[in-house]
Amino acid sequence: MQQQELIPHLFRTEYRKITAVLCKLFGIDKIEVAEDIASDTFLHASELWGLRGLPENPVAWLYTVAKNKAKDRLKRDTLYHNKIVQQMQLSTSELQEPDIDLSDQNIKDSQLQMMFAICHPAIPPEAQIGLSLRILCGFGIDEIAAAFLSNKETINKRLHRAKEKLRELNIKIELPGETEINQRLDTVLATLYLLFNEGYYSQARDITMRKDVSLEAIRLTHLLTGDRATNKPPVHALLALMSFHASRFEARLGQNGETVLYDDQDENLWDTDLVKQGKYFMQLSWEGGTISKYHLEAGIAYWHTIKADSVEKWESILQFYNQLLIIQYSPMAALNRTYALAKANGKQEAIAEAEKLGLSGNHLYHSLLGELYIDVDNSKAVEHLNIALKLAKSKADREVMERKIAGIKT
Structure with missing residues (x-):
């Protein structure tokens, strides 16, 4: 590796280690x-x-x-x-x-302890992610600003306020006691989950995904498995979820950077090692006594690593969504459930359920309804897809809508 390539590479891999130990x-x-x-x-x-x-x-x-x-x-x-x-x-x-x-063990210990300090409940979620990207992942301010669709000044202010809060509370860089670990682990996992999603479903302008962000989230989650106090079933479930999703990274973008939807992906491009890793951690996750949202989302993600449609696949996914909405309702999970409902029970039932959600300001809502109305009422399909096209924020999403509209016979 040439010097002009080596220093940026080492900055990405070693800056975070040095910073964590010195912090x-x-x-x-x-x-x-x-x-x-x-x-x-x-x-x-x-x-x-x-x-x-x-x-x-x-x-x-x-x-x-x-x-x-x-x-x-x-x-x-x-x-x-x-x-x-x-x-x-x-x-x-x-x-x-x-x-x-700066031994390997102390670096790992310092990063793990720093993770718990950064992910303190008193720090807003966006600031937790920003500090994680900066201190634990070695991302520059420009990169963090791009991830948040913001500018350097705003990000610097956000990080400064978060650091001031940590000072004010005199947060120790150490693993808390067992009781507090169990309380704080939820916040740590939520931050890592958001960090992964920021890479996998990047909201940055004209950037469909940031693979490096998601891989950093996986690396940090792996750190949790290296300590007995944090090596717990929800951590395994989150790692399984991340592994299953990350296995399809290479298939999600076409040769020209366009988004490739799930049904059109080449499964030969899926990473079978990551699928195996996901299965391993999913098995471990079920050895605990409680079920988290990460368990259920990992189950949904697992079935998406099986490309072929089957009754068992979509009924299993539908059941996972039903359980997920019971333990932690979210409009987006409810919206995603309607696609599984369409596959399992047919489009008419799914359309009725989707329209009850009334997420009229969300481009994904109109995109899904447009998909469901295809061959049921093509004029309505085009109507919803045109609304989705107007609401979409990224070039990749707009291109998807345009391709769908072009393929509908009216």
């Missing part, structure tokens, strides 16, 4: 210090490697520079005396250099 070292009130040291490390690398060439072990070089910068900061910062000395109960003369541990 834990400096404390929640010094998040910006950790981010600055990590950023300065990569800036130093881009300058020096351009002059002297690549070091023998670029990752080890980055870690060494980051450690030295952190030590220099500690030595000249009053934090060094006020925090480290007190914790170690040593006099200044007895004090030795602090250990900055």
